[in-house]
Amino acid sequence: MIEGLNVAYEVTEDRAFWKTRFLAVALTFVSGTLMLIAAGIMVAGPKFGTWLAGQVQIPPPFPLFWLFIHRTIAFAFGILAAATLYFLAPNIRQNFRSTLPGAILAVCFWIGLSCALGIYFRHFGTYNKTYGTLGAGIVLMIWLYWTGFAMLAGAEFNTVLKQLGEKRQLQLNDRKVPRLARVV
Secondary structure (H helix, E strand, C coil), X not given: CHHHHHHHCCCCCCCCHHHHHHHHHHHHHHHHHHHHHHHHHHHHHHHHXXXXXXXXXXXXXXXXXXXXXXXXXXXXXXXXHHHHHHHHCCCCCCCHHHHHHHHHHHHHHHHHHHHHHHHHHHHCCCCXXXXXXXHHHHHHHHHHHHHHHHHHHXXXXXXXXXXXXXXXXXXXXXXXXXXXXXXX
């Protein structure tokens, strides 16, 4: 992923080998933990909301709000995991906020892929036949491939946004616009 993001951000790798390996291990644990939290919230979220409503005597509309809240929290942890990868993995200095648009794009694309995978497993996978089991494995590999593509597409999106911002800044500087007009 580090090499792919370096290509997407159009930078070369000049960090020491041991630094990149340590970074790869650290990013695996950090992003894995964030994604595990997101998955745990999605799995345990509905039952936790029902349990919480019963324990604290929360009004009846809370379970409806909880469905939205727990999905939003899981989505935020997914975005945080992707943005952390985009921020730390490539060999470029950038601020964390500039990685968020690509992370949002990648996570939205990934959620769409996951929904499509769920539709396949619910409706088209017949696991009692040999080809059904093989087909499930093939579809899972395709999902993993497209998940990687979604991550790289988010990084490319960030790169394009950065280049457009630099181009706009150069145009503003070339026109010698007064300082107050640049703020607008």
